[in-house]
Amino acid sequence: MTAAQADLQAEFLEMREGLRIDRPEVADGAALWRIAKDSGTLDLNSSYSYLLWCRDFAGTSVVxxxxxxxxxxxxxxAYLRPDRPRTLLVWQVAVDxxxxGxxxxxxxxxxxxxxxxxxHGVTGIETTITPGNTASERLFTSYARRHxxxxxxxxxxxxxxxPDGSHDPEVLYRIGPLSL
Known part of the structure; x- marks a missing residue:
């Protein structure tokens, strides 16, 4: 880890608003499911999947x-793509x-x-966004500009x-190479 990366991590772990960015724990799974459900825009996965996510992908996710x-x-x-281990695929982003804002x-x-x-030496990220999800489009395009x-x-x-036929297309956003 470079000094700049350590500074960036420290800057974001403790925030002045009384919040802390941390690794998820299994006990967080129910809260993640609720936040996703209440978002109104995310595809809601099963509650079981959020528990598994907090157990198996805690190293590549944050709360x-x-x-x-x-x-x-x-x-x-998020998770590392098995066929591209330097690519982080961001699955879901949600805020209570x-x-x-x-x-x-x-x-x-x-x-x-x-x-x-x-x-992990990540050099790029990927995510998918449905057309018309303006908040996600802005989040990821501004992320690309910042980096x-x-x-x-x-x-x-x-x-x-x-299979249910009622899902909008998913547009893949590939962002990289990153300069962090």
Whole structure:
């Protein structure tokens, strides 16, 4: 880890708003499920999947906790792509309604990628966004600008590929190379 990466990590772990960015724990799974459910935009996975995510992918995910009670108020779930281990695929980003509009999603994403770069040599990220999800489009394009990275977009999954047929297409955003 470079000194700059250590400074970036330290800057984002403790925040002046009484929040702390941390690794998720299994006990956080229920709160992540609730935050995702209440978001109104995310595809809600089973509660079981959030428990597994907090167990198996804690090293490549973050939660933001209220320091006063330890309760999660936001999260980013991600994993390293098996066929591209230097690429972090960001699965979901969500912030509790009471903490939205403060730049928390961007700070979590920055903190996570700083850690993933230091620990795993990550050089780029990927995510998928459905057309019209303006908040996610802004989050990831501004992330790319902050990190001096290019953004490539292409449809990853068409509507017809989803078995229920009612899902919008998922557009893959490839962001990199990162300069952290």
């Amino acid at each position: 933001t906790r209220d320091v006063s009670d330890g309760r999660p108020v936001g999260f980013v779930t 309604a009471t903490h939205r 403060r730049g928390l999603a961007a700070r979590m994403l920055d903190a996570l990628t700083a850690r993933a770069t230091a620990e 001096g990275a290019d953004v490539e977009r292409e449809v990853l999954f068409e509507t017809g590929q989803f």
